[in-house]
Amino acid sequence: MDFFDRQARAHRRTRWLLVYFVLAVLGIIATLHVLAAWAFGRPFTDLHLLGMIAGGVLVVVLAGSLYRIAELAQGGRVVAEMLGGRPLGPQPASLQEQQLRNVVEEMALASGVPVPDVYVLDDEAAINAFAAGNTPGDAVVAVTRGTLESLNREQLQGVVAHEFSHILNGDMRLNLRLMGALNGILLLAILGRILFEWGLRLGGGARSDRDGNKSAVPIFAMGAALWLVGSIGVFFARLIKAAVSRQREFLADASAVQFTRNPDGIAGALWKIDRAGSRLQSARAEEASHLFFGNGLRESFVGWFATHPPIAERIRAVAPGFQAPDGEVSAAASGSGAEVGPGVAGLAAMPAFARTGARESGHAVAMIYALLLSADGATRERQLTGLALSPEEGAEVERELARRGEITDPLAVIDLALPALRTLSPTQYAAFRARVRGLVEADGEVDVLEFVLHQALVRHVDHFFTRSRGPAVRYRSVVPLLPDLSVVLAALAGAVATDDAGRNDALQAGVASLNLKPGAFPMEATPGTDLRAVGAALERLAEGDPATRRKVYRACVATVGPAPGRAALLLRAVADVLGCPVGGGSRELEQALGLSA
Secondary structure (H helix, E strand, C coil): CCHHHHHHHHHHHHHHHHHHHHHHHHHHHHHHHHHHHHHHCCCCCCHHHHHHHHHHHHHHHHHHHHHHHHHHCCCHHHHHHHCCEEECCCCCCCHHHHHHHHHHHHHHHHHCCCCCEEEEECCCCCCCEEEECCCHHHCEEEEEHHHHHHCCHHHHHHHHHHHHHHHHCCHHHHHHHHHHHHHHHHHHHHHHHHHHHHHHHHHHCCCCCHHHHHHHHHHHHHHHHHHHHHHHHHHHHHHHHHHHHHHHHHHHHHHHHHHHCCHHHHHHHHHHHHHHCCCCCCCCHHHHHHHECCCCCCCCCCHHHCCCCCHHHHHHHHCCCCCCCCCCCCCCCCCCCCCCCHHHHHHHCCCHHHHHHCCCHHHHHHHHHHHHCCCCHHHHHHHHHHHCCCHHHHHHHHHHHHCHHHCCCHHHHHHHHHHHHCCCCHHHHHHHHHHHHHHHHCCCCCCHHHHHHHHHHHHHHHHHHHCCCCCCCCECCCHHHHHHHHHHHHHHHHHHCCCHHHHHHHHHHHHHCCCCCCCCCCCCCCCCCCHHHHHHHHHHHCCECHHHHHHHHHHHHHHHCCCCCHHHHHHHHHHHHCCCCCHHHCHHHHHHCCCCC
């Protein structure tokens, strides 16, 4: 499964969604024009009436859609709270909630996605879950109370891994756009109902004379027409939503198996849904029905409206030999002993103080400061002076610094800390960012860890506070981006090897993956690279379309090869900027996702 291909498909589906939406609006305008001409006794060729109808419909639909889209721009938490979700705090109240947090963090490390915020739908006894957001940086994963109470650990892993696929593959933004578009058509139906009821009151009230009844007819007719035509719009929007969702669920199920390496986990969760049900009670479940792991609504008697494939088909697709368990499995069970995935191993290898500290904002800030402090005593003193910490903050940083050596994977700590950083107030975060900048600039150089941290903050926390959109697509070919790509590949080659021959071999491996004509663009490995220049080059490379970014990323992977350490860290930053959140440059995971050269 190719991540960039999935992104391209999501973009194509977005375009088709817009086409279908425009056709639906045109159909609504045409139908309303015919009904209005009949109600007012005007000819069907009356262009003035058509213009008034078209203008009114466009104002109502666009206003409703834009309002909802602006609301959803705040991220996935809007959807979670709309459905009654409760954010999971840094100290979960029960073992089930602690298990959920652990599983979410494991899947984040396995997939290279920033750890999302976690929500629990306390009032929902059915088994279901969803992921929502515009970008990985503002994504949430939400599960129902029934999911926590009914699934064992490996089944919960399967469900959460399925949702991480939706975070990875670029469909989340499409889902939220779909919710916004649907709201505009729903608003038309709501306005029609108001006019319909108003016309009824006018026709049956005190003004019951002939003229009064006659004056109510146009209002009644327009209200009925808007209500009816708005319902037709909803009908077609549901068809679009179902068509977008169904095939995607098969692909997300397959991703869950790749992340967990255990097909029985997600198959067992689907089997339990088949027995216990997945229908949500929230009155607003209809709006988000295409986001859910299982069908969150009443089963439709018309297959066209089904947002999810039949459960039996989904089970056969991921685990053809799946055998239903003889008895119920405890939700506290640890699993069947399947092969441990990279996220589980990564979280288990992390010191307990780092796991728990990264979840709370104050500790997370202190840990990041400690990771950035220089090993050189004089430089470290300058850094600490520049931080201007309170005595309490200073003591916390000193404690984290004393045990920094126990952290073998600082990148995992940064990933776990991102949700806590998003809980800071805007003022607190601005102060944190200024201090981070001071720590990085204290020695006049930018090392790889500092560079990776900067990219993670820019992509997944800065955007959360600024609500800025990602880079626009400006390039549909790698050719105009070759000068920028040469900077990045040279930096990666320099991180792979310290000798000229090793650097050149790594660089040429990356260049070869581009399939350029011989001599089309010569590239040369250099001993040292300014990471600030790398950052600027990556900003331009991120403006390529999915096909272009695929070529860029595969060239980067080919350059790094199996090299660990500094090269893998730098590859992670490249993946982050290009919108391909693959954890730590993991070759094994890249192969599973179809990203290896």
